[in-house]
Amino acid sequence: MTGADAIVKCLEEEGVEYVFGYPGVAICPFYNSILDSPVRTILIRTEQNAAHAASGLARVSGKVGVCAVTSGPGATNVITGIATAFADSIPLVCITGQVNSELIGSDVFQEADITGAVESFVKYSYLVKNANEIPRIFKEAFHIANTGRRGPVLIDVPIDIQNAELKKFVYPDSVSMRTYKPTVKGNMVQIKKVAAELTKARRPLICAGGGVLLSGAEGLLREFCEKYEIPVVSTMMGIGVMPTRHPLYFGMVGNNGKPCANRAMNESDLLIMVGARVADRAVNQPDLITNNKVLIHIDVDPAEIGKNVGPTIPLVGDARHIFEDLLRQEMDCEQGDWVSVLNDYKTTMAPRRNPNPAYVDPARFITMLSDKMQEDGVYVADVGQNQIWSCGYHIVRKGRFLTSGGMGTMGYSIPAAMGARLADKDRQVIAVCGDGSFQMSMMELATMRQHDIRVKIVVLKNNYLGMVREFQHYTYQDHYSVVDLSGSPDLEKLSGAYDLKFLRLENMDQADEVIDEFLEKDESVLLECIIDPMDLVK
Amino acid sequence: MKRIYSVSVENRSGVLCKVAGLFSRRCFNIDSLAVGETDDPAVSCMTIVSSGDKRTIEQIEKQLNKKLDVIKVKTFDEAVSISRELLLMKVKYNRNNRRDIMEICDIMNARIVDMSKSMMLIQMCDTPDRIQLFIGMFKSVSIVEVARTGTLALQKCAETD
Numbered sequence: 278m279t280g281a282d283a284i285v286k287c288l289e290e291e292g293v294e295y296v297f298g299y300p301g302v303a304i305c306p307f308y309n310s311i312l313d314s315p316v317r318t319i320l321i322r323t324e325q326n327a328a329h330a331a332s333g334l335a336r337v338s339g340k341v342g343v344c345a346v347t348s349g350p351g352a353t354n355v356i357t358g359i360a361t362a363f364a365d366s367i368p369l370v371c372i373t374g375q376v377n378s379e380l381i382g383s384d385v386f387q388e389a390d391i392t393g394a395v396e397s398f399v400k401y402s403y404l405v406k407n408a409n410e411i412p413r414i415f416k417e418a419f420h421i422a423n424t425g426r427r428g429p430v431l432i433d434v435p436i437d438i439q440n441a442e443l444k445k446f447v448y449p450d451s452v453s454m455r456t457y458k459p460t461v462k463g464n465m466v467q468i469k470k471v472a473a474e475l476t477k478a479r480r481p482l483i484c485a486g487g488g489v490l491l492s493g494a495e496g497l498l499r500e501f502c503e504k505y506e507i508p509v510v511s512t513m514m515g516i517g518v519m520p521t522r523h524p525l526y527f528g529m530v531g532n533n534g535k536p537c538a539n540r541a542m543n544e545s546d547l548l549i550m551v552g553a554r555v556a557d558r559a560v561n562q563p564d565l566i567t568n569n570k571v572l573i574h575i576d577v578d579p580a581e582i583g584k585n586v587g588p589t590i591p592l593v594g595d596a597r598h599i600f601e602d603l604l605r606q607e608m609d610c611e612q613g614d615w616v617s618v619l620n621d622y623k624t625t626m627a628p629r630r631n632p633n634p635a636y637v638d639p640a641r642f643i644t645m646l647s648d649k650m651q652e653d654g655v656y657v658a659d660v661g662q663n664q665i666w667s668c669g670y671h672i673v674r675k676g677r678f679l680t681s682g683g684m685g686t687m688g689y690s691i692p693a694a695m696g697a698r699l700a701d702k703d704r705q706v707i708a709v710c711g712d713g714s715f716q717m718s719m720m721e722l723a724t725m726r727q728h729d730i731r732v733k734i735v736v737l738k739n740n741y742l743g744m745v746r747e748f749q750h751y752t753y754q755d756h757y758s759v760v761d762l763s764g765s766p767d768l769e770k771l772s773g774a775y776d777l778k779f780l781r782l783e784n785m786d787q788a789d790e791v792i793d794e795f796l797e798k799d800e801s802v803l804l805e806c807i808i809d810p811m812d813l814v815k
Numbered sequence: 816m817k818r819i820y821s822v823s824v825e826n827r828s829g830v831l832c833k834v835a836g837l838f839s840r841r842c843f844n845i846d847s848l849a850v851g852e853t854d855d856p857a858v859s860c861m862t863i864v865s866s867g868d869k870r871t872i873e874q875i876e877k878q879l880n881k882k883l884d885v886i887k888v889k890t891f892d893e894a895v896s897i898s899r900e901l902l903l904m905k906v907k908y909n910r911n912n913r914r915d916i917m918e919i920c921d922i923m924n925a926r927i928v929d930m931s932k933s934m935m936l937i938q939m940c941d942t943p944d945r946i947q948l949f950i951g952m953f954k955s956v957s958i959v960e961v962a963r964t965g966t967l968a969l970q971k972c973a974e975t976d
Contacts, residue, residue, distance in 0.1 A: 392829070393829075393832070396832075396833060396836055397836065397840045400883070401883045404829075421883065454883070455886055456825065456882075456883050456884060456885060456886050457883050578881070579877050579880070579881075580874065580877035580878050580880070580881050583870065583873060583874070583877075584874060584877075587870070
């Protein structure tokens with residue numbers, strides 16, 4: 278058995294269904310071996326999107342997403358995708374081909390020091406030096422990626438190692454690493470302290486981050502907040518922890534969040550931040566959430582606790598274990614009219630928009646779309662104004678909301694939606710992007726066609742890089758620089774070129790019928806919505 | 816605030832780079848760094864001296880612990896540790912200052928380990944402060960070359976060990 282065969286066998290052992298990637302000479306032994314395997318390969322059109330597609334698959338399936346690319350430019354192209362997954366703690370295993378071991382360091386054709394280059398964006402990386410190490414390394418890599426705080430792991434495999442013969446292939450049952458033992462169970466003393474503080478609190482609030490979804494704790498969190506009637510807000514990555522119309526949910530916090538959610542954060546007397554990094558976009562002034570309140574910070578990564586704010590009670594552990602333990606505590610919570618106060622804020626502080634009737638109103642369109650889409654469908658938002666409108670107006674019922682929250686990588690939505698669709702072919706998957714972000718990933722329309730991946734795409738078209746234009750509008754008094762998207766393709770013709778169904782919506786008059794037609798059949802469709810170029814998210 | 820980190824790491828290629836990279840990536844200072852094998856050849860010990868406020872010091876320890884090649888991080892104050900540094904220094908001398916140099920070496924417990932007609936090579940092993948002081952004494956003499964190992968430190972022996 279060769280090293281390449283062994284890698285494929287490892288993927289089979291891990292139950293991997295799909296590998297996203299792009300071949301090149303240095304990864305050819307692997308792509309040769311995988312032909313005879315049940316593991317399916319998806320030829321992505323640029324390597325960055327291999328990591329995004331693997332990320333979409335990982336988020337929906339809870340399994341590790343896998344991509345495999347060649348050395349040099351293949352490996353460096355995938356870095357942005359890896360960094361995007363790292364910022365959102367998404368479990369990936371990324372295999373990169375490498376030049377012959379003996380040539381490493383001599384700057385030969387398509388050589389890149391990829392383990393060195395991705396060091397600050399991966400949870401761990403390996404450079405395989407002996408084919409016999411492949412089973413152990415892959416076992417460890419999958420374990421590292423999908424335990425503790427999830428994240429990407431990169432394995433660089435020189436071509437001679439892929440071609441070398443293994444003495445014997447034995448896939449290890451377990452991992453033993455003296456340097457890696459993440460704490461997942463919360464400390465009982467700390468949990469009892471949390472219960473005691475909650476009993477005293479009159480205005481408690483939970484702020485849920487992406488970590489809740491990564492640990493699969495959303496059901497337990499819901500049970501907990503319902504049991505004690507504790508209101509919940511979320512960060513961008515935490516959207517979907519609570520159904521949007523849940524009576525105890527008050528929306529997304531932060532710069533681009535709901536005013537009532539931010540007010541709830543400021544006025545609460547006890548705040549539980551769970552699976553959230555307390556990053557600048559969610560919590561602009563960290564001192565505001567520590568000043569007049571008890572702050573409880575729950576995270577599986579000890580380094581996140583105290584990084585941006587110093588909590589009253591730090592609690593290290595996986596959200597699922599912690600909520601299981603918290604639900605076993607007996608508490609006497611009484612908070613008077615806190616929830617009804619927040620409900621008043623929700624009605625009085627609702628943002629008002631004055632949409633231009635000549636165009637599609639993205640806010641109303643997104644709400645209509647989410648009400649009509651399948652209840653458990655996956656909505657993937659890209660980056661830009663479309664993302665902020667999606668966060669504000671998409672209604673999550675039982676589905677998922679995916680976006681690149683930490684890194685804000687444009688072009689994320691289409692490849693991630695393809696990965697999400699492959700993770701579960703019974704679910705409707707919709708990617709919503711702007712005309713800027715669409716053009717960063719439009720080459721993937723070919724991948725969709727080639728592998729019959731049925732993803733529905735909405736392009737909110739305004740002929741501008743809208744988010745930057747909006748920033749220039751406020752910061753540079755409409756002194757627009759390099760944000761005009763003239764020269765963009767005719768999307769109808771483009772859809773024709775890819776043999777893709779195309780729809781256009783020019784204003785809200787036909788919204789009902791067009792959305793129905795867009796969603797009606799299980800097929801790929803591209804829907805272009807013409808929105809007001811001067812529309813603002815704020 | 817100065818802090819000493821004694822970090823046991825897997826003795827593999829690239830680990831020094833990962834640890835040093837962590838410091839630069841997060842804008843932590845490195846005042847001194849010394850690396851060497853321990854009694855176990857699979858384990859290296861890095862002694863890192865860093866400074867920063869309380870939160871930075873705590874973050875450094877947490878971020879070090881997060882690295883998968885790091886086995887153990889011990890952190891302590893200078894006050895509870897014994898720290899040493901080795902200095903090798905080449906100086907030019909002449910008939911007028913030769914005795915002075917020898918006297919300073921004597922007082923500071925340094926040794927002259929090599930010499931020629933015009934140069935001396937001095938060795939000194941002491942605390943980083945005293946090394947600094949010693950180098951300062953040679954300001955008026957012409958220093959040709961200086962090599963320092965960086966601080967090595969271990970916690971003082973306590974009954975709890």
